[in-house]
Amino acid sequence: MRKIAVLTGGGDCPGLNAVIRAVAKSAHQYGLEVLGIRDGFRGAVEGDFMPLTLKEVSGILPRGGTILGTTNRDNPFAYETIVNGTAQILDRSGDVIRNLKDHDVDALLVIGGDGSLNIALKFANLGLNVIGIPKTIDNDLMATDQTFGFQTAVDTATEALDRLHTTAESHHRVMVLEVMGRYAGWIALYAGVAGGADVILIPEIPYTLNRVAQAIQKRAKQGKKFSIIVVAEGAKPRGGEIVVERLVSGRFDPIKLGGIGAKIGNDLEEQYGLETRVTVLGHLQRGGSPNSYDRVLSSRYGVAAVDAALEEEFGIMVALRGRDIVRVPLNKAVDKLKQVLLIDPLLIAARNLGLEMGD
Numbered sequence: 001m002r003k004i005a006v007l008t009g010g011g012d013c014p015g016l017n018a019v020i021r022a023v024a025k026s027a028h029q030y031g032l033e034v035l036g037i038r039d040g041f042r043g044a045v046e047g048d049f050m051p052l053t054l055k056e057v058s059g060i061l062p063r064g065g066t067i068l069g070t071t072n073r074d075n076p077f078a079y080e081t082i083v084n085g086t087a088q089i090l091d092r093s094g095d096v097i098r099n100l101k102d103h104d105v106d107a108l109l110v111i112g113g114d115g116s117l118n119i120a121l122k123f124a125n126l127g128l129n130v131i132g133i134p135k136t137i138d139n140d141l142m143a144t145d146q147t148f149g150f151q152t153a154v155d156t157a158t159e160a161l162d163r164l165h166t167t168a169e170s171h172h173r174v175m176v177l178e179v180m181g182r183y184a185g186w187i188a189l190y191a192g193v194a195g196g197a198d199v200i201l202i203p204e205i206p207y208t209l210n211r212v213a214q215a216i217q218k219r220a221k222q223g224k225k226f227s228i229i230v231v232a233e234g235a236k237p238r239g240g241e242i243v244v245e246r247l248v249s250g251r252f253d254p255i256k257l258g259g260i261g262a263k264i265g266n267d268l269e270e271q272y273g274l275e276t277r278v279t280v281l282g283h284l285q286r287g288g289s290p291n292s293y294d295r296v297l298s299s300r301y302g303v304a305a306v307d308a309a310l311e312e313e314f315g316i317m318v319a320l321r322g323r324d325i326v327r328v329p330l331n332k333a334v335d336k337l338k339q340v341l342l343i344d345p346l347l348i349a350a351r352n353l354g355l356e357m358g359d
């Protein structure tokens, strides 16, 4: 093992730079050379590589984003390529393998969520030495207790809830905060509990508007003239359509999520006469500096991935189990999305706190 390459795939996430730094620093300890691949799998197809020495990673630990760049939709197995002036979808996985070979790369570290790790698995199945590192604010990856970036997103959403509380209380309003999370309710659940929300709506529990309105009206009877609702972008009313879009025709379709906060706000005003305001937190949850928890977790993931490379254990993802970082087969990581179970201890605690879940 002499040279490793690293790329950041999919949406950005607080802690990406902390992982990149940990990989470079740890590899340096062992005398390994590290290459960064720019813009995720696009750079792997196009051969856009850069050296990652201690100089490049100096000072990046607290920085949001990724110094390597990333793209959401580039899949080497179904890659949009312009041929004679027209766009075609081609399998360019061979270019990735050739580029890595040309740069004498012995192992590829893929820092990514569900989409990028699915691609990593395909390369592992083709015999490439691949190691995955679990990234996503959504925390929806199986086989790890936590992805890095999640806790920072929860902090951001919690701060937003704290701020919404004071204005909601002053104006006697209902405030709806729509948070990210794709088809999982982790951010909504954790931030809802941490931020003292009154109602939490998540994709795993289709909601009934009447239940939400009743909870608000009950509070009003108790003299509480404001209420806070946190809703995950993937939440749906009972009877509404629930679609999980993952790989569609080999390419990632844009995720059609969001707008549920606005719908709930409108419905509460129109059907129940409750004065409601809606905030969509959006990409604020992805940007900015990772919190201390995510800096530590990211650093540990980076170090553990280099360890796995040195021990030549490939086709795995580094994962958190309790306090330990372990190695799990990549296929277990991307088997299915990790959603909130009805028996999740925090969900049960939320109910015991009297929080309305809309069911």
Ligand code: F6P
Pocket: 011, 072, 113, 136, 137, 138, 180, 181, 182, 233, 255, 257, 286
């Ligand atoms: O997976 C991370 C995430 O931020 C989701 O929570 C959200 O649905 C999606 O990415 C947004 O993607 P984009 O950056 O393409 O708008």
